[in-house]
Amino acid sequence: MPILFLQELPIYTLLLLLVPPLYYLYTRASCTSAELPTNWPILHMFPSLVANRHNMHDYCTRVLAGSGRNFRAHGPPGTGMRFFLTCDPANVRHIFTTNYANFPKGEEFAAIFDIMSGGIFTIDGEPARRQRAKIKGVLSSPQFLDNTASYCLHKTEKNLLPFFTEMASVGTPFNVQEIMSRFMFDLAATSLFGVDPGLLSSDMPPMDAARALDTVMEVGFFRHIMPTSCWKLMRRLNIGPERKLSTAHGVLRRFVVEMLDRSKSNKCHIGNEHLHADIMSPFHNDPDYTNDELSRALIISYLVAARDTVATTLTWIFYKLGQNPNIVSNIRNELSPIASRKLASSAxxxxxxxxxxxxxxxxxxxxxxxxxxxxxxxxxERKTVATNDIMPSGHKVHSGDTIFICIQSMGRMEGMWGKDCLDYKPDRWLSEDGNKLRYVPSHKFLAFNSGPRLCLGKEIAVMQMKTVIAATVWNFDVQVLEGQSIEPKSSCILEMKNGLKIKLKKRAM
Ligand code: HEM
Structure with missing residues (x-):
């Protein structure tokens, strides 16, 4: 350990010495137009990276739009910062499918998300294939799918809609991002432990474990853009974001232990039915998964997969629906034939x-x-290059390079989606007659990943989001409060930095 520490010291000292020039460059390097990052002597593009860390997704989109969808960036020598940024579908297909084995997530990625070490998100090759097969077996089993759908409906009916009704009756604005986070945390945890932690319930307890997951994603983002030696040193000294992360790890460890204890005695019911916690069952008798740390990594990976993604997407949907009353009307028209059969029996x-x-x-x-x-x-998405390769775009990548695939930028390229690429238009997904969905390959629409590591929960996520949006839009008018600053957090998950305040009004039927 001390030897490692000394090895890291020179780079860290170099970076400290570079603070004054870095600050000077920071104030000059903020990229507000389509210009590409400046390649400074010694520090190269590191100042631009640091200067734009608070608007990284927009920044990547501007850089990629200005450079033909591919861009090579590097940081100071000795930091290992050799990046290739891409949002080119041909390259994406090459990386995720055609030459998949040459682009593992890599050790660096696993180190960044050390709390999930050994869990599906941090592993490659044969171990990933084996773990994926086990998780896939559970997530596609009819019993699990039935349980998940039943509990989502139950939670919507018993907790979410009563909360919305109460908020509508008093006309109080609230942060819908927090409510979605509570709701999805409960659903994800119930699938794991068979126990609902009750973050969305009448007493709205503190959401320490959910906040700890947010911290893992925020500090993960920080680690992505810092030289490895720098964040590792901060971790050893327990300072800055690393201190916050270490506290969050403690909270998550305690949460998992507590929930496992509760799950032994206190299973969830819907009516007379037990809700089985079966995500972990294929791992129980497997000698490769006996250690507690690995079990914890699997549990936390599942919480990230199933909570963060859906809660974040739901918040952005509320935001866009609040701005687009015509789209709300279209959703209601689609729901209307179902609702008309149910109105008489609705409570x-x-x-x-x-x-x-x-x-x-x-x-x-x-x-x-x-x-x-x-x-x-x-x-x-982050990948590492195993052996030298040439991308379909003609760019050479070298062993050890890091590739960042900018998924948000992919959805915002005019050449891929048309001149109206920044407009919110669900119709672009529909066939001419509006009755079918257009086929869009996953290497162009990468939100659920592509190739052998495609998301395993896509249809579960769609089911959950449809349940929440249908119930909310049919029963309430959603108003997004004006004057809010809506921007993404600097995080690996595209949450809103300041949340989203909305007001609900019960619809007259
Ligand atoms: C809007 C919702 C969702 C989106 C956009 C989404 C997106 C993704 C993406 C991009 C990945 C690849 C991550 C990576 O390798 O770095 C992934 C993997 C995964 N997702 Fe989802 N996901 C969603 C919901 C869910 C849900 C609800 C579940 C579980 C019920 C789930 C389970 C998984 C699993 C197990 C993997 C790992 C697959 C592998 O690495 O082979 N996801 N998802």
Missing amino acids: GGIVIFEPTETKSLVYLRAVLYETLRLYPPAAI
């Missing part, structure tokens, strides 16, 4: 739509996809 004038009823709704799915095109929750 308190509230209508709730079952997953089996919303499954075939094409326009609602187009709304979800259009939101994911502009606001993919996992906005950037």
